[in-house]
Amino acid sequence: MINKLIKNIEEKDAPVVVGLDPMLSYIPEHIKKAAFDKYGETLAGAGEAIWIYNKGIIDATYDLIPAVKPQIAMYEQFGIDGLVAYKKTCDYARSKNLVVIGDIKRGDIGSTSEAYAVGHLGKVQVGSKSYAAFDEDFVTVNPYLGTDGVKPFVDVCKEHDKGIFVLVKTSNPSSGEFQDKLIDGKPLYELVAEKVIEWGEACMGDTYSNVGCVVGATYPEQGKILRKLMPKTYILVPGYGAQGGKASDLVHYFNSDGLGAIINSSRGIIAAYKQEKYSKFGEAAYADASRQAVIDMIEDINKAKGEM
Amino acid sequence: MINKLIKNIEEKDAPVVVGLDPMLSYIPEHIKKAAFDKYGETLAGAGEAIWIYNKGIIDATYDLIPAVKPQIAMYEQFGIDGLVAYKKTCDYARSKNLVVIGDIKRGDIGSTSEAYAVGHLGKVQVGSKSYAAFDEDFVTVNPYLGTDGVKPFVDVCKEHDKGIFVLVKTSNPSSGEFQDKLIDGKPLYELVAEKVIEWGEACMGDTYSNVGCVVGATYPEQGKILRKLMPKTYILVPGYGAQGGKASDLVHYFNSDGLGAIINSSRGIIAAYKQEKYSKFGEAAYADASRQAVIDMIEDINKAKGEM
Numbered sequence: 001m002i003n004k005l006i007k008n009i010e011e012k013d014a015p016v017v018v019g020l021d022p023m024l025s026y027i028p029e030h031i032k033k034a035a036f037d038k039y040g041e042t043l044a045g046a047g048e049a050i051w052i053y054n055k056g057i058i059d060a061t062y063d064l065i066p067a068v069k070p071q072i073a074m075y076e077q078f079g080i081d082g083l084v085a086y087k088k089t090c091d092y093a094r095s096k097n098l099v100v101i102g103d104i105k106r107g108d109i110g111s112t113s114e115a116y117a118v119g120h121l122g123k124v125q126v127g128s129k130s131y132a133a134f135d136e137d138f139v140t141v142n143p144y145l146g147t148d149g150v151k152p153f154v155d156v157c158k159e160h161d162k163g164i165f166v167l168v169k170t171s172n173p174s175s176g177e178f179q180d181k182l183i184d185g186k187p188l189y190e191l192v193a194e195k196v197i198e199w200g201e202a203c204m205g206d207t208y209s210n211v212g213c214v215v216g217a218t219y220p221e222q223g224k225i226l227r228k229l230m231p232k233t234y235i236l237v238p239g240y241g242a243q244g245g246k247a248s249d250l251v252h253y254f255n256s257d258g259l260g261a262i263i264n265s266s267r268g269i270i271a272a273y274k275q276e277k278y279s280k281f282g283e284a285a286y287a288d289a290s291r292q293a294v295i296d297m298i299e300d301i302n303k304a305k306g307e308m
Numbered sequence: 309m310i311n312k313l314i315k316n317i318e319e320k321d322a323p324v325v326v327g328l329d330p331m332l333s334y335i336p337e338h339i340k341k342a343a344f345d346k347y348g349e350t351l352a353g354a355g356e357a358i359w360i361y362n363k364g365i366i367d368a369t370y371d372l373i374p375a376v377k378p379q380i381a382m383y384e385q386f387g388i389d390g391l392v393a394y395k396k397t398c399d400y401a402r403s404k405n406l407v408v409i410g411d412i413k414r415g416d417i418g419s420t421s422e423a424y425a426v427g428h429l430g431k432v433q434v435g436s437k438s439y440a441a442f443d444e445d446f447v448t449v450n451p452y453l454g455t456d457g458v459k460p461f462v463d464v465c466k467e468h469d470k471g472i473f474v475l476v477k478t479s480n481p482s483s484g485e486f487q488d489k490l491i492d493g494k495p496l497y498e499l500v501a502e503k504v505i506e507w508g509e510a511c512m513g514d515t516y517s518n519v520g521c522v523v524g525a526t527y528p529e530q531g532k533i534l535r536k537l538m539p540k541t542y543i544l545v546p547g548y549g550a551q552g553g554k555a556s557d558l559v560h561y562f563n564s565d566g567l568g569a570i571i572n573s574s575r576g577i578i579a580a581y582k583q584e585k586y587s588k589f590g591e592a593a594y595a596d597a598s599r600q601a602v603i604d605m606i607e608d609i610n611k612a613k614g615e616m
Contacts, residue, residue, distance in 0.1 A: 021420070024434065032435070041435035073420045077427030078434075079441030080392055087388060107450065108413055109480035109546075112329070112381045119385030126332065126386075127340070127349035133387030142415065144452040145478050146485030170453050172417035177454030177503070178496065183489040188496070191486065238417075 001163040002205035005099045008066030014298045019266025021071040026271040027053045028283040047081035054089045060287035061294050067099035102136030107149045114152035121162040138163040163210035166196050171216025171239030208234050217245025224252040235261045241268030247304035269293045309471040310513035313407045316374030322606045327574025329379040334579040335361045336591040355389035362397045368595035369602050375407035410444030415457045422460035429470040446471040471518035474504050479524025479547030516542050525553025532560040543569045549576030555612035577601045
């Protein structure tokens with residue numbers, strides 16, 4: 001699946017991913033009104049509003065971008081109805097040839113991680129039949145439980161040509177609390193990175209591994225070190241834009257082949273119409289504002305890459 | 309919510325929790341046949357079989373136990389239909405006055421953890437209405453992202469009288485890979501434990517905190533150390549029985565007040581009828597086998613506690 005992600009990135013000359021992390025407060029009033037008219041102010045109404053909102057953004061941007069990254073928490077908070085909207089969003093994005101990165105940050109002991117891997121990337125057996133329940137292309141994985149919590153995901157990736165991004169250094173302010181702690185002179189995130197390399201060797205694509213990692217845009221110095229340490233590992237980079245990451249910092253996350261990193265923006269794209277810069281589009285044309293924000297983001301990153 | 313959990317434990321003299329981690333291979337043929345006759349060999353059929361199986365176990369054991377711990381991965385692997393079975397299981401257990409510990413191991417950056425916390429422990433706003441989407445009593449939380457990934461759960465616990473168990477030292481064989489690494493002479497799990505104490509001080513029940521931790525039964529030496537380090541923290545202990553933890557090891561997880569730990573068994577209870585020891589019950593009376601296994605487990609642990 002990393003091969004397909006790279007193909008999409010190269011064809012569209014866009015090392016970016018749009019984070020579909022909908023909050024009800026981002027969704028234009030006309031969409032909420034239509035959904036609530038149909039289902040009431042219910043969880044089903046919220047799910048419908050999210051789905052219609054996402055569909056608008058996908059329709060307005062799919063020709064420009066290689067991938068989307070729905071954050072499952074934003075759907076799960078609305079229970080079953082929210083997860084129905086998550087599934088519809090994933091399926092619709094795939095129908096537009098986008099790679100779907102499910103930001104699920106799962107991870108557990110072996111047999112339990114296997115269930116997550118099967119449910120999100122593989123196929124689950126029911127009697128004589130088998131089903132792909134959520135069917136994302138990649139998911140994010142939390143490494144705190146060690147190899148036997150991650151290995152089942154790698155096994156499923158091998159079997160079904162899928163991929164994962166393992167959390168190494170996250171973008172949030174307190175990520176250093178544990179991740180930066182020194183162990184024999186090396187920060188924990190580097191130990192995790194070494195394991196990611198090891199896990200990834202068992203699951204290579206043509207030039208990069210199907211086992212990637214997450215390194216936040218908000219920590220460019222660490223990004224620079226990790227880029228050198230793990231040359232065949234794709235880095236999913238959250239934290240650009242709204243969280244404070246700048247394009248000039250992001251160049252360190254790329255290899256000299258121009259590949260190796262995919263930069264996520266969520267709020268900055270999906271709620272672009274709320275920014276002064278894009279306010280001329282207005283709420284009704286929120287998806288056009290998102291399209292313009294994608295164009296600007298790609299230009300911003302490619303310009304910085306050109307100056308590498 | 310820790311007060312209610314302790315009340316249930318004391319009333320039933322049973323420091324145990326039944327892990328509802330259904331695998332289709334555990335479910336008796338007659339239940340699967342009825343479910344597949346109704347829905348076919350589909351995800352909906354699997355969900356129905358899981359729900360009927362769980363209901364049987366809850367009906368046969370609820371008067372003996374204080375709590376259940378459904379492992380969400382085992383439901384999530386069947387997609388939306390599996391999660392419907394998860395929700396039905398949680399609701400039914402609560403209707404029987406059981407405390408529901410959702411083993412979800414979520415954790416993310418601040419705003420995203422907030423969505424998980426709201427969806428599982430709090431109430432989500434939809435227009436002028438609010439809804440408890442999953443509505444467990446406790447959930448398990450992964451600490452790898454640090455304080456700002458855990459704090460939103462603590463805030464929701466305070467607001468809605470709920471609780472969490474933070475992963476400190478997990479029961480799986482490779483848990484030491486990162487968790488045992490020494491930082492200034494102290495293992496990472498101890499650093500996490502110190503943070504758990506800090507987070508827990510902000511959310512105290514009468515004698516214990518609503519912020520508990522997870523320490524595997526398979527690491528009794530670490531359990532002993534952590535018990536002393538965190539006297540007001542309830543420890544959720546997985547790994548008894550099928551994973552290898554013995555009752556004599558478990559006494560170290562209790563405080564001298566006889567409280568402070570709740571021991572989980574999953575496979576050993578819910579698939580008891582498959583063990584030679586309980587085979588006389590037969591597949592049709594699987595729930596009676598589970599009841600006997602619960603009685604034996606409580607006796608085993610209370611006997612060991614008596615010898616403390």
